[in-house]
Amino acid sequence: MSQQKIRASELVVSLILFEVGSTTLFLQGGGVKQNAWIAVLGAGAAGALVLLLHLAIHRRDPRLDLFLLFHRYMGPWVGTVFNLGFIAYFAYEMSRNLRDMGELTMLTLLPGTRIWITALITLLVVANTVRHDWRVSFLTGMALFPIMVASYLILILIIFLSGLIHYEFLLPVLENGVNMDMAKEVMKLVSFPFGETVVFLVFYPLIQQRRSVVRNIMISYFGIVLFLAFINQLSVMVLGPVLAANTTLPLLETVQLVQFPGVFERMDALFTLILFMGLGFKMVYFYSGAVIGLERVTGIGYRKWIIPLGALIFWAAFWSPNYTHHIWLGREIVLFTIWPVFQIVLPALLFTVMLLRRNKIKPH
Amino acid sequence: MKRITLLLLVMAVMVLSAGCGSRRELNELGLVIATGVDGSKGNYRITSQMIIPSALYSGSGGASGTGSQTGVFVFTSEGHTVKEALDRSVLKNSRRLYFSHNNIFVIGKETADDGIYELIDSFLRNLEARETVKVLVAESSAKEILEMLMPPEKLPGKALDDLLNKEEKVESVYKAVTVHEIAYMLSSEANAVSIPEIRMEGSEEEDLKTSEAFKRTAPRANLILSGLSLFRGEKRVGSLNEQQSLGVSWLMNQVKHQTLSFDGSREEMSSFVIDSAKVKVTPVKGEEGYILKVRAKANGGLRESNSMDDITDPKGIKLMETEIEREITQIIQEGWAGLQQQKVDVLGLADKIYRRNPKEWRSIQPQWNEQFAKMKLDIQVKVSIKRTGLFGESFRKLQNKLHGEE
Amino acid sequence: MLNKWLKQVLTPRTQAAGQKAGTPSQSLPVNKNLLVSMELLRSKLGRSPDFVMRGFTSSKGDSPYPVLAVCYVDGLVDHMQLTELIEAAARTAENSLQNGREPSGGEPDEGELDEGKPDGGESVAEQLARSLPSADLQKKATLDDVIASVLSGSVVFLADNTSYALSVSIPGGLRRSVEEPTSQSVIRGPKEGFTEELSTNMALIRRKLKTPDLRMEVRQIGTYTQTRVAVAYIQGIAQDSVVEEVRRRIDSINTDSILESNYIEEMIQDAPLSPFPTIMNTERPDAVAASLLDGQVAVLIDGTPFALLMPVTFFKFFQSSEDYYQRYDLATFLRVLRIMTFLVALLLPSLYIAITTFQQEILPMTMLITLAAQREGTPLPALLEAFIMELTFEVIREAGVRMPRIIGPAISIVGALVIGQAAVQAGLVSGTMVIVVSFTAIANFVIPSIDMAAAVRLMRFTLMILAGTLGLFGILAGMIPIIVHLVSLRSFGVDYYAPYAPFHKSNMKDMMIRVPIWAMKTRPDQIAGKNRTRQAPYQYPPVEETLLGSSSQGGQEEPS
Structure with a gap:
C-alpha cells in the first residue's frame, strides 16, 4: 500500500476524464428531445450540490477516505456494512461499464469477435493499471488527457466544418414547459453521470495541496457540465431530435455522417477509441475504489483482491442476457433505486453523523 | 505451476485467435459502390454493384487494366427483407459484400410506390451502411439502372455520385438527398421529402451494359437525372419535371450556381449565371389562411447575350435584371404549383411553423393539408447583375449597328 | 520448481557481505627478503613473459644480490617515464649503503628487524622514495596490492629488508587517441569523443567543467577485471540522495568482470525487466557535461568510451546535444x-x-x-x-x-x-x-x-x-x-514521464520544444535538487538601438 501523494491538478484531470468518460456515448436527456441541453444543465446544477456535499465531507476530515470515514463515524459494525455496500456498488458500476465496453466493441470495431474476449482483455488491461499504485492511474490520466482533449476538439471542429449542423433543431425550446418529463430526465442525469463522483471520496485524501482544491474542482466541474451539454446537443443538432433520441449511439452516428470526400470518411472507428479510453478510466477508478475498500475492510492488501474481484466483476458483467435488458436495467431500474442511495443518501447520512458527533470525535 | 502456464498459454491462443472472427482480408471483400432495391414489402430484390479492383489496377505497377473487363460487376438477389436479400447473395458470390463505401442507393419505381420505411430502418440500424448514401429513384427498375455503365468512367456508381455532387454545385436543379436527410425529413412534422429521379435516355441500352460502351465515341444511351420524386410518408405520390424541380430548389434555398436563360424585351435570349443566391421562405398567417412569403436575392454575371438593349448603361442592366426576376418568379411559381397539387410539404413549412410557435402548430395541424393547398405566394425577387463579362454590348447589337442586321 | 527459480533470480541484491566472486585472496605481505619477494611475484604471475623484473645491486658492497628491484608489465606502462624512474632507481641503488642478501627461507632474520638501515641513515627504500621523480607515489604492503598495481600500469619498486613496496602509476602503452565519436556525431559542435582510457575521459570532462564542485569518485569493480569506475557529479547541483543511491548500487555489485558500461548499466538500473532504458549512455563529453549541469550523475568506466548518465526521463532519449x-x-x-x-x-x-x-x-x-x-x-x-x-x-x-x-x-x-x-x-x-x-x-x-x-x-x-x-x-x-x-x-x-505526468510547467521548456538559451532560467525540477537557478532572468540579447541608428552620428566620427 502506497502513501504516495498526488497533486490536485492530477485529481482534477482525472475527474474530467471520469465524468466525460462514457457519458458522450448515449444521448442524455433524450426524453425531452431538443431540450436535452436544458436537462443537462439542470442536472449539472443539482449535481453540483451533491459534489459540494462530498467535498464538505472531505473537508471536515481530510485525511480519511470514504471507507475509513464510515468506519470511524458510524462505528465498526455499521460502518463495515455500509462499506461493503459501497464496494458492491463500485464493483457493479464497473461491471456495467465492462459490459458497455464489450457491447460497444461488438457494435463498432469487432463485430465478429465474441464479447467475452473483448471484455476479458479490457478487464486485464484495467486490472494491470490498478495493480500499480493509484498514483500511476492518475498520472496515466494526465498523460492521456491531452490526447482526449485534442480528439474532442478536432471532432467538434470537423462537425462544424462539415455543415451538418442545423441550428433549427434546437427549436422549439421548452415547448411544454418544465414538466414531469423534464424532471424525470434531470433526475436520471443526476445519478448518471454527475452523482458518480462519489467514488472520488476514496481518492480525495491523497491530494497533496489543501488550499484551493475545492475551488479548482468546482470550476472544472462546471466546465465539464457545459462541455457535456454542448456535445450532447451536437448530436441533436445534426441528427434531429427524433432520430437522436432513438439512436443507440448518437454521437457515433453523427461522426459517421462527417464526410470530407477523399480525405476523411468514416471517422467513427477512431472516435470509438476515444470512447474506449473514457470508459477505461471510469473502470479504473471504480475498480480501484472497490479494491481499496476491500483492503480497508479486511486488512488484506488490495493487490491480492484484484484477481478475485475481477473474476466476480467479469461474471456480473454478463448478468443481462441481452443488450436491451442491460440498458433497461441500467437506465430505468438501478438509476432510480440504487444509485441515489449511494451517491446522495449515504453521504448525506454520513455528513449528518459527522456533524452530530463532532463533539465526541475530533477529526483525525 | 506447469498447469497454470499451460492454462495461460491456451487462453492466450484462444484470445488471440478469437479476433479472427472479425477479420476481413482485403481480397475477400466485395467493395460495393452502388445498391438498388426493387420489389415490394416482403419481396425485395437487391442489386449490388461491386468493384473489381484488378480491372482497374494490376497488382504491381498500377497501370489501368485494359478495357476488356468492366470495372464493376452487378448481381441481384432476393429475400423477404432487405437484409435477407443481401445475405442471400452469398449463394452466388464468392466475396463478402462490403458496404462502407457505398455511395448511391437507387429505389426502383415499384418500391417507391410501395413504401420505403423499412429501407430507412435497415440503413439506420446497421453499422456498415452509411447514412451519407445519396438516394435516387429509378424511373424503371433499380436493376436496369445499376447494370448500366457511364462511359468514360469505369465505375458507374462513383460516376453517379460525382454527377450528383457536381450537379448540386453547378446547376442546382436537383438537390441531392441522403438517407439521413430522408430520415429526419420524414420524422419531422412535414413528413415529406423529395428525391431526384434517374432514367435512361436514348436507345440500345444493352450497349451500356457491356464493355462495348467504351468502344464507341458517342454511346447511344446514357443515364440522366430527370425529375424529382415527391414522397409523402413512405410512398411516392408524384413527380415534378425539371422546371418545377428548379423552382423547388429555389424555394429550398439550394441554388448555389445556376445558368438562367431569359428573353429580353424583343425575345432575344441571353444567359445569366447566378453565383450566389439566398432565399427566405416564411409561412405567414393571414386572415384567410397562410401566405408563403418568399424573398429571394441573387447575384451573378452575364455570360451570353443577344440583347438589343444597351448593356453598358445601368438602365439597360436594370431592364435585364427585371427580366431575370420575372423568369425566376415564374420558375418558383411553377415549382410551388407542382408541390401544392400533390399536397407534399417538402419544404418543411410545417416544421417552420412548429418551431416558431408550437401552440399555433398544434391548433392548425389537423387541417394542415387544406391550408397547404390553399396557400398563396407572395414572391419578391431581387437580382443583381454584378458583372457583364469581357464584352460590352452584345455582338448582335454591334452587328446591327454596323451592318444594319436584325 | 520454476517458481522457486524465478523467485531467486528476481530478488534484488543486498550489499554483498564478504563473499566475493573469483578466487579467494591471499594477502601475503611483502617479504623483507627481496629475492623471496621477487620469486613469489614471478610465480604468482605465472612467469609471464611480459612481466619484467630487474634487480639493482649496490656498488658499495660486494654482494651480488640486488638491494632494489623494479617490476612492471611491459606494454602497460609509459616507457618515457619508466626510463626516468629506472634511472633514479639505479642511481639510488648504486649509492646505497645497504647490502643485498641471499634468498633465505622466508622469515626475516631476527637481528635485522630494523628495516636494514646500516648504521643509521636511510634505508634504500627511503632513499628511493626521496629520489623518484613522481608525485604519485604509493606504498603497497601486500603482494596482492603489488600485483594489482603492476597490472594497472604501475611500476613497483621493491627494496631489500623493507616490508613495503613503492608503486608509481604511469599508465601508458598504445591507446586510441581522442577522435570523433562513432555513434553520436553532430554537424556543429565539439567532435571529441571519449576513449577507453579512464583518465583521459575524466580529463575531457574536467576541461569542460572547470569548477572545484565537480567531484569524481573512483572505485574498482570486478574481481578479475578490476575495472576502474568513476562516479562524477557536481556537488551542489546533483541531489545527494541520488548520488548516494548510485554509490550504493555500484558498491553492491559482486561479479567477476566489468567489460563495458552495459554490465554496470544492467546491474544498477531501475526496472531491469522493462524494455525501456532507465539509464542513458553517451560517447560525448559535452553531453556528459551538460547532463552534469542539469544535476545528473555520470558513471565512467575504464575500457569503454560509453559513459552512463542517470537519472533520466523518457523525453531525454529524444534529445541530442546538437539541439543546443x-x-x-x-x-x-x-x-x-x-x-x-x-x-x-x-x-x-x-x-x-x-x-x-x-x-x-x-x-x-x-x-x-x-x-x-x-x-x-x-x-x-x-x-x-x-x-x-x-x-x-x-x-x-x-x-x-x-x-x-x-x-x-x-x-x-x-x-x-x-x-x-x-x-x-x-x-x-x-x-x-x-x-x-x-x-x-x-x-x-x-x-x-x-x-x-x-x-x-x-x-x-x-x-x-x-x-x-x-x-x-x-x-x-x-x-x-x-x-x-x-x-x-x-x-x-x-x-520517467516527467514533465508531463506529473506536470511541471517549468520543465516543459526543454522537453518537446527547446526554448532559446536566454530563456532557460531553471534546471529541471525533479533532477536538480535545490540549486535550480541556471542563469539570471531576463537574458534576452541586448540589442543596442543606438548601433542601428548610427548614421546620424557617423559622419563626424570617422575612424582614423
Whole structure:
C-alpha cells in the first residue's frame, strides 16, 4: 500500500476524464428531445450540490477516505456494512461499464469477435493499471488527457466544418414547459453521470495541496457540465431530435455522417477509441475504489483482491442476457433505486453523523 | 505451476485467435459502390454493384487494366427483407459484400410506390451502411439502372455520385438527398421529402451494359437525372419535371450556381449565371389562411447575350435584371404549383411553423393539408447583375449597328 | 520448481557481505627478503613473459644480490617515464649503503628487524622514495596490492629488508587517441569523443567543467577485471540522495568482470525487466557535461568510451546535444519530429495491418481499391506478410552491421533489390507493405538513443500481433499497458514521464520544444535538487538601438 501523494491538478484531470468518460456515448436527456441541453444543465446544477456535499465531507476530515470515514463515524459494525455496500456498488458500476465496453466493441470495431474476449482483455488491461499504485492511474490520466482533449476538439471542429449542423433543431425550446418529463430526465442525469463522483471520496485524501482544491474542482466541474451539454446537443443538432433520441449511439452516428470526400470518411472507428479510453478510466477508478475498500475492510492488501474481484466483476458483467435488458436495467431500474442511495443518501447520512458527533470525535 | 502456464498459454491462443472472427482480408471483400432495391414489402430484390479492383489496377505497377473487363460487376438477389436479400447473395458470390463505401442507393419505381420505411430502418440500424448514401429513384427498375455503365468512367456508381455532387454545385436543379436527410425529413412534422429521379435516355441500352460502351465515341444511351420524386410518408405520390424541380430548389434555398436563360424585351435570349443566391421562405398567417412569403436575392454575371438593349448603361442592366426576376418568379411559381397539387410539404413549412410557435402548430395541424393547398405566394425577387463579362454590348447589337442586321 | 527459480533470480541484491566472486585472496605481505619477494611475484604471475623484473645491486658492497628491484608489465606502462624512474632507481641503488642478501627461507632474520638501515641513515627504500621523480607515489604492503598495481600500469619498486613496496602509476602503452565519436556525431559542435582510457575521459570532462564542485569518485569493480569506475557529479547541483543511491548500487555489485558500461548499466538500473532504458549512455563529453549541469550523475568506466548518465526521463532519449548547438526553432521542430517518428516507428505496421484487415472503412475509396488490387495476387494474410517483412529487414540490418566494409554496399544493394523490387514483382508481398516496413525501419533510426530504438523494435512486434488479431482494439489494448508502464517507471527516484505526468510547467521548456538559451532560467525540477537557478532572468540579447541608428552620428566620427 502506497502513501504516495498526488497533486490536485492530477485529481482534477482525472475527474474530467471520469465524468466525460462514457457519458458522450448515449444521448442524455433524450426524453425531452431538443431540450436535452436544458436537462443537462439542470442536472449539472443539482449535481453540483451533491459534489459540494462530498467535498464538505472531505473537508471536515481530510485525511480519511470514504471507507475509513464510515468506519470511524458510524462505528465498526455499521460502518463495515455500509462499506461493503459501497464496494458492491463500485464493483457493479464497473461491471456495467465492462459490459458497455464489450457491447460497444461488438457494435463498432469487432463485430465478429465474441464479447467475452473483448471484455476479458479490457478487464486485464484495467486490472494491470490498478495493480500499480493509484498514483500511476492518475498520472496515466494526465498523460492521456491531452490526447482526449485534442480528439474532442478536432471532432467538434470537423462537425462544424462539415455543415451538418442545423441550428433549427434546437427549436422549439421548452415547448411544454418544465414538466414531469423534464424532471424525470434531470433526475436520471443526476445519478448518471454527475452523482458518480462519489467514488472520488476514496481518492480525495491523497491530494497533496489543501488550499484551493475545492475551488479548482468546482470550476472544472462546471466546465465539464457545459462541455457535456454542448456535445450532447451536437448530436441533436445534426441528427434531429427524433432520430437522436432513438439512436443507440448518437454521437457515433453523427461522426459517421462527417464526410470530407477523399480525405476523411468514416471517422467513427477512431472516435470509438476515444470512447474506449473514457470508459477505461471510469473502470479504473471504480475498480480501484472497490479494491481499496476491500483492503480497508479486511486488512488484506488490495493487490491480492484484484484477481478475485475481477473474476466476480467479469461474471456480473454478463448478468443481462441481452443488450436491451442491460440498458433497461441500467437506465430505468438501478438509476432510480440504487444509485441515489449511494451517491446522495449515504453521504448525506454520513455528513449528518459527522456533524452530530463532532463533539465526541475530533477529526483525525 | 506447469498447469497454470499451460492454462495461460491456451487462453492466450484462444484470445488471440478469437479476433479472427472479425477479420476481413482485403481480397475477400466485395467493395460495393452502388445498391438498388426493387420489389415490394416482403419481396425485395437487391442489386449490388461491386468493384473489381484488378480491372482497374494490376497488382504491381498500377497501370489501368485494359478495357476488356468492366470495372464493376452487378448481381441481384432476393429475400423477404432487405437484409435477407443481401445475405442471400452469398449463394452466388464468392466475396463478402462490403458496404462502407457505398455511395448511391437507387429505389426502383415499384418500391417507391410501395413504401420505403423499412429501407430507412435497415440503413439506420446497421453499422456498415452509411447514412451519407445519396438516394435516387429509378424511373424503371433499380436493376436496369445499376447494370448500366457511364462511359468514360469505369465505375458507374462513383460516376453517379460525382454527377450528383457536381450537379448540386453547378446547376442546382436537383438537390441531392441522403438517407439521413430522408430520415429526419420524414420524422419531422412535414413528413415529406423529395428525391431526384434517374432514367435512361436514348436507345440500345444493352450497349451500356457491356464493355462495348467504351468502344464507341458517342454511346447511344446514357443515364440522366430527370425529375424529382415527391414522397409523402413512405410512398411516392408524384413527380415534378425539371422546371418545377428548379423552382423547388429555389424555394429550398439550394441554388448555389445556376445558368438562367431569359428573353429580353424583343425575345432575344441571353444567359445569366447566378453565383450566389439566398432565399427566405416564411409561412405567414393571414386572415384567410397562410401566405408563403418568399424573398429571394441573387447575384451573378452575364455570360451570353443577344440583347438589343444597351448593356453598358445601368438602365439597360436594370431592364435585364427585371427580366431575370420575372423568369425566376415564374420558375418558383411553377415549382410551388407542382408541390401544392400533390399536397407534399417538402419544404418543411410545417416544421417552420412548429418551431416558431408550437401552440399555433398544434391548433392548425389537423387541417394542415387544406391550408397547404390553399396557400398563396407572395414572391419578391431581387437580382443583381454584378458583372457583364469581357464584352460590352452584345455582338448582335454591334452587328446591327454596323451592318444594319436584325 | 520454476517458481522457486524465478523467485531467486528476481530478488534484488543486498550489499554483498564478504563473499566475493573469483578466487579467494591471499594477502601475503611483502617479504623483507627481496629475492623471496621477487620469486613469489614471478610465480604468482605465472612467469609471464611480459612481466619484467630487474634487480639493482649496490656498488658499495660486494654482494651480488640486488638491494632494489623494479617490476612492471611491459606494454602497460609509459616507457618515457619508466626510463626516468629506472634511472633514479639505479642511481639510488648504486649509492646505497645497504647490502643485498641471499634468498633465505622466508622469515626475516631476527637481528635485522630494523628495516636494514646500516648504521643509521636511510634505508634504500627511503632513499628511493626521496629520489623518484613522481608525485604519485604509493606504498603497497601486500603482494596482492603489488600485483594489482603492476597490472594497472604501475611500476613497483621493491627494496631489500623493507616490508613495503613503492608503486608509481604511469599508465601508458598504445591507446586510441581522442577522435570523433562513432555513434553520436553532430554537424556543429565539439567532435571529441571519449576513449577507453579512464583518465583521459575524466580529463575531457574536467576541461569542460572547470569548477572545484565537480567531484569524481573512483572505485574498482570486478574481481578479475578490476575495472576502474568513476562516479562524477557536481556537488551542489546533483541531489545527494541520488548520488548516494548510485554509490550504493555500484558498491553492491559482486561479479567477476566489468567489460563495458552495459554490465554496470544492467546491474544498477531501475526496472531491469522493462524494455525501456532507465539509464542513458553517451560517447560525448559535452553531453556528459551538460547532463552534469542539469544535476545528473555520470558513471565512467575504464575500457569503454560509453559513459552512463542517470537519472533520466523518457523525453531525454529524444534529445541530442546538437539541439543546443543549432537554433532553437529548428531544434524544436526536430524534437517534435523525433517524437512523431517514434510513434510512427512503433505504430505504423500495426496500424496498417489493423486498418486493412479490420477497419477498411477509414480508407478513402481510391486507396482502398489500390490496396485491394495489390492484395489480389499476394498469398499471405497481412499479419504474416508484415512479420516476414519485418524479420527480413532485421536480418538485413544485422548483416549490414557484421559485414566487412568492402562488400558492404554491394550486399545492401542486393538486399534492397531482392527484397523490395523482386518480391513485389513476383507477387509475394504487396508494394505497400514494403513501403510501410521500410519507412518504419528508417523512422527507427531517427531515435537518438540506441536503447530506446531497441525497445521500439521489440514492442512493435507485440503490437503487430495484437493488431493482426484484434484490430484497432488490439492496438489500444497494447498501448494502454505500455503507457501505464511508462508512467509508473522511475529512474533513480525521478518519474520517467516527467514533465508531463506529473506536470511541471517549468520543465516543459526543454522537453518537446527547446526554448532559446536566454530563456532557460531553471534546471529541471525533479533532477536538480535545490540549486535550480541556471542563469539570471531576463537574458534576452541586448540589442543596442543606438548601433542601428548610427548614421546620424557617423559622419563626424570617422575612424582614423
